[in-house]
Amino acid sequence: MPFMTNGKRDYKKEDAWDKAHPGRAKARAERHKARKELGLKVGDPRDAGHIKAIGKGGTNKKSNLAPQSASANRSFARNKDGSMKSELSKKEKAAGKKGGNKKGY
Secondary structure, three states: OOOEEOOEEOHHHHHHHHHHOOHHHHHHHHHHHHHHHHOOOOOOOEEEEEOOOHHHOOOOOHHHEEEEEHHHHOOOOEOOOOOEOOOOOHHHHHHOOOOOOOOOO
16 A cells, blocks of 8 residues: 555545545546446456547447456556557557457456
């Protein structure tokens, strides 16, 4: 956990950080909604991957979601502002694929 002090969760520090970054709560809620839409349970190691990224105009509709492994979903190159350079991961570029493994296995 990022807000741990001596093995205990620091709720005051976490709350202060959330208030300083107002868009984070909405983004977290959107991630949770996407996981629920796909039926991914707590403890499932897969991520709810977006076929068309939210930042590139995608939505959280089930037709735009696919379960993916965390490594496949989080391996995109980023610009300094955090936006994606490309929708293809390094692995997909190296393999010459255009769509990627939608099952995430």
